[in-house]
Amino acid sequence: MERDVFFVSDRTGITAETLGLSLLTQFNGIKFVKHTRRFVNSLEKAREVGEEITRLAREKGRPPIVFSTLIDEDMRRALATADGVFFDLVDTFIVPLEGALDQKSSHTIGRARESLDQSKYNLRMDAVNYALITDDGLHTQDYNRADVIILGVSRSGKTPSCLYLALTFGVYAANYPLTEEDLEDLRLPSALVGHRHLLYGLTISPQRLHHVRSERKADSPYASLRRCQYEIAQAEALYRREGIPYIDTTTMSVEEIATTILHQMKLAWRLA
């Protein structure tokens, strides 16, 4: 079965998508067809989206689901009166929040934008630069500025995890690739010895690693299942021996890997 879903926002649409998609994962066996409508910031645009929803409802004989974070009252009405099943993510909570906070809300479009905190922006940019500078074992002399140093074998997901931590949380995340020698010796590389409390390991199923590496270099020794099995076994042995916390990223998204590290390393303070 198929069902159309609209995510409508006067800004980026990230909030509507994040909550909406998360709610829809609770329903199995339905194929949801996504329509994201970002920057719907005028009554005219809201009406257009409303008409699109009504048209689609007629064509498919089924009203689309609509998740909206529109704030302006007229624009919300233009959407709510269309032939969709309307979920108002803002209004549903704003009125009770006004009660709890004993204050009227500002009902301002794009408010979040105004309140953008420039110092946090700088912090994130610095963190991204740090992640890039220290990517893949580079500039280990800068590890004294790290919040966390992520370890793993080649293609275990280190770089995206570091970038996500930097972009989203402003965390200084370096990453260090375990080399063949490190894995053979089962010894902590010397660059890491003074920073043991910052280390966090990634692991992954050998099958999945084999698959990922094969997409790069098919039929190479580097991508062989045997090689992947050996490297993962050695990496995990090293983590255990050195008391380094680690996670299996095989079925995790980048968001989950990054927030798990944030949580376990208690790093959630920089952008708090």
Place this chain on the structure above:
Amino acid sequence: MERDVFFVSDRTGITAETLGLSLLTQFNGIKFVKHTRRFVNSLEKAREVGEEITRLAREKGRPPIVFSTLIDEDMRRALATADGVFFDLVDTFIVPLEGALDQKSSHTIGRARESLDQSKYNLRMDAVNYALITDDGLHTQDYNRADVIILGVSRSGKTPSCLYLALTFGVYAANYPLTEEDLEDLRLPSALVGHRHLLYGLTISPQRLHHVRSERKADSPYASLRRCQYEIAQAEALYRREGIPYIDTTTMSVEEIATTILHQMKLAWRLA
């Protein structure tokens, strides 16, 4: 005035934070003290958070605001019965969604994780690699694989925007720094000529650029206000002359820059 806010999730907490923070921006003049409690995935942990909320309510003489995306019924109850103002982001919408979809929800903790689509994960990783390979004008021979090529002067926000596009949307985003010569000649660099339809420009206020550059290299000619004014004026003249769409990133967050580019360049298809 200060108010404590809890974001409680059995997973990453991203959904609870995204919607919760977005709702709170509608209320001015209140300092919100954030407490994010991620991976609350047992009744015991939920009870602990509940006790923390009740304790804080007593200490501060004011019930904290609680945004929850917990799914398990018992865990939600443990939280709902604490001394907070409880906003249940899941349950509020799940029941009407069950009606609209004519299906019971699975009420499963961590469902989103199971439904992780591995091909999308690979796509994102490939996009991140692409952004890294083509960062800062490198590997222009790979521009035939680009979805978008972001232009701008040094420190105008190109790299974080590309990384965000890659990590979040799986978009192949390269970036190219406009050099002194490009700006003096007001001519499109030759590497870009064949890719005009992929170009997107960033601009920024000279004052802000001056500030950002000064943090790197204080009192350098590179960071001088005069230099920043000149570069920005020339970059904007180049964009206009070549018909390149562009945005002023001065007061924008990375999310906003990235989604604006996605929207204007109609790129929202890769992870759709």
